[in-house]
Amino acid sequence: MTRGIFFFWAALWLMLPGPVHSDIYRYVDKNGVVHFTNTPSSPEYVLYMREHKKNDPRLTDPDRYDDLIRHAADQYGVSFSLIKAVIRVESAFKPTAVSPKGAKGLMQIMPANFSSLSVTDPFDPSQNIMAGTRYLKQMLARYQQQIPLALAAYNAGPDAVDRYRQIPPFKETREYVRKVMALYNRYNQA
Numbered sequence: 001m002t003r004g005i006f007f008f009w010a011a012l013w014l015m016l017p018g019p020v021h022s023d024i025y026r027y028v029d030k031n032g033v034v035h036f037t038n039t040p041s042s043p044e045y046v047l048y049m050r051e052h053k054k055n056d057p058r059l060t061d062p063d064r065y066d067d068l069i070r071h072a073a074d075q076y077g078v079s080f081s082l083i084k085a086v087i088r089v090e091s092a093f094k095p096t097a098v099s100p101k102g103a104k105g106l107m108q109i110m111p112a113n114f115s116s117l118s119v120t121d122p123f124d125p126s127q128n129i130m131a132g133t134r135y136l137k138q139m140l141a142r143y144q145q146q147i148p149l150a151l152a153a154y155n156a157g158p159d160a161v162d163r164y165r166q167i168p169p170f171k172e173t174r175e176y177v178r179k180v181m182a183l184y185n186r187y188n189q190a
Contacts, residue, residue: 027040027042029044061093062093065093065125068126069083069084069129072133072134073133075133076137078140080187081187085183085187087106087107087132088183090103090108090132091107096123104123104128105127105128106128106129107129107131107132107133107135109131109132117131117134119131135154136150148181149161151180152167152168156168160173
């Protein structure tokens with residue numbers, strides 16, 4: 001009898017569904033309707049956002065990408081501390097981060113900028129950091145190395161900064177600049 005119970009429970013356990021994954025897939029149909037699912041039912045669905053386990057230390061280790069950040073800092077002449085502060089505020093060091101507006105990766109690059117920044121995989125930490133740093137360098141040059149204005153442009157877009165000729169009066173942008181500057185100063189003192 002004990003053997004029968006064992007086989008019953010083993011069979012029941014094998015019939016249970018496997019681990020549930022929350023990768024999100026996206027599909028745009030012929031009418032332009034966007035569909036999202038975690039269980040794609042056709043090949044038209046493409047990976048939109050990958051799930052990672054919450055206890056995965058790669059996602060929150062603030063020093064994990066330091067070598068890539070140093071390389072980008074050297075390549076583009078942008079402060080290591082500034083790049084790291086931007087990454088911390090943009091994605092909390094999560095390489096698969098996707099914003100509600102569609103920005104992707106560590107430095108939250110918008111899909112509209114992928115081509116001009118030579119991004120083929122926004123979730124590749126090296127590509128993302130190099131492209132984000134390149135864009136940040138462009139904003140620093142555009143605003144004569146005024147870091148707060150460059151950060152505002154990175155967050156809200158250069159058109160908004162040009163229109164207001166200062167940090168735009170958007171709560172999100174002002175908070176973004178404040179957070180990045182605080183971290184930038186803290187990383188500089190470390």
